[in-house]
Amino acid sequence: MTTDYYALLGVARDAAPDEIKRAYRKLARELHPDVNQDPGSQERFKEVTAAYEVLSDPEKRQMYDLGGDPFHAGGGFGAAFDFGDLMDAFFGGGGRRRGPRPRMSRGQDALIRMDVDLAEAMFGTSRDIQVDTAVLCQACSGAGTAPGTQPATCAMCKGRGEIQSVQRSFLGQVMTARACPQCRGFGSTIPHPCVECSGEGRVRTRTALSVAIPAGVDTGTRIQLSGQGEVGPGGGPPGDLYVEIVQEPHPVFERRGDDLHCSVQVPMTAAALGSSVTLETLDGEESLEIKRGTQPGSVLTLRARGVPHLRGTGRGDLYVHLDLVTPTRLDDEQEEILRRLAQLRGEEGVTLVVAEQEASASGGLFSRLRDAFSGRTTG
Ligand SMILES: [Zn+2]
Ligand SMILES: [Zn+2]
Known part of the structure; x- marks a missing residue:
């Protein structure tokens, strides 16, 4: 914020010392507080005087021409003019504090x-x-x-x-x-x-x-x-x-935000007949009801059994994903029972028939078709 002292005095930048003196005297006569009571003029008189103090001193004028402002440099007017500030202004090092630095300073975080x-x-x-x-x-x-x-x-x-x-x-x-x-x-x-x-x-x-x-x-x-x-x-x-x-990750519960997710394996028979399982949560034991006819991909939601919100009140939820497990090894008796069951239900052969309403109601048409196809190709 350097004031244009030449403009204040109304002289050219290459004005001779005589010209500067004449310009100042003329302005001072107009603006001097003894002559002019207008507060604006008094302010201008101060500015003009400051401009003259700089431009009438060859050394200060040279400093000013280099871009410095002797009134705003460290140490103020009358003190040794410091070109460090000027260099800072030119080369972007601005803002450096002048003078000795304090021995005491704040510790690091x-x-x-x-x-x-x-x-x-x-x-x-x-x-x-x-x-x-x-x-x-x-x-x-x-x-x-x-x-x-x-x-x-x-x-x-x-x-x-x-x-x-x-x-x-x-x-x-x-x-x-x-x-x-x-x-x-x-x-x-x-x-x-x-x-x-x-x-x-x-x-x-x-x-x-x-x-x-x-x-x-x-x-x-x-x-x-x-x-x-x-x-x-x-x-x-x-x-x-x-x-x-x-x-650290937990072996059972996966955290997503403040919600927790876990998987519970449900045997095919329990999913069909309905059952209840006990889940060891971080809040203690919870009894989960597996409804009769539970489908693959079912999720049970335990409200407010997730992580408490760090800010505010309440907790996230706990989602229990039910993984239906199809038996892979059947002994003779089990196989016989299942075959008998299939017979009774008319499910001995995989069919492609998909009930239209059921498919659209559950939105699972494509997955059902896919299951049927894979069932046919592998079975
Ligand atoms: Zn030293
Ligand atoms: Zn010590």
Whole structure:
């Protein structure tokens, strides 16, 4: 946001010093607060004066011509104009903070992964874990200095934290600034570092934590433990610890979102005659009624027997897929009974007759036809 000082004074960019002075005097006579009481004019008077202060000083004018704005550069007007900002503006490094950087800064966030089984994910649990982290150095309370000693102003940068150098470039002579190698930009050094932390203000250690895992977590869920991350350099405030959940697959129940699915094998006879089975769910035993005449592909739904919703209330459902099992080995007596049954039902030969209503009602015409065809070709 560089103000166009030439436009403010109404002079060309190559105006001679005399022209600039004349233009300023003329404007100042019009706009001076003693003469003109209009608040807008007073504001303009300040701007025009600022423009004159820059353009009447050959050094500042040159800086300004290179694209810098002495009023908005670090240090303000009157301080040494810093070309680091100008270079940043040209080369996209903008926004870099000037001056020494603080020794104390916030610690990093940490991420750990935690395996939980389905029951833990469903009902929540609490886990005691050990984490490698950094904690405040008790010996120096984060200062990094040995007892009774103080940091010293860096001799190389005189406490500025940066080293400036003049370089020639296509822009002319420019000044660049880089972090002081002696103090790494802190502006001070620690001549007598704390022996416990070597001047870092924090020490690495292993700490024990108890993590509460809420009901409903899933793979990818992150639990944020505020302030349980590493203590920052110089004893700075700690970051956060994130625990990322990895839910192990369950041998029986497959999780899809908050719903659970499982399969139960139902013998052909039980499907035909009806039966009940006991299913061991994560909530305990559930009695399932297999209705008389249960068809292949049937699914029983147990409402709210799935995973609790992590956000909000309620639970997903448990879907029990019924796999009808046809016997593969029949002893003589069983075979005889089945043959007799087939005879009684008139099912000795596979027929292609499909009842029109039945087919359209169940929508299974093609699957029935396919079964009939395969039955004919293989049987
Ligand atoms: Zn220490
Ligand atoms: Zn230094």
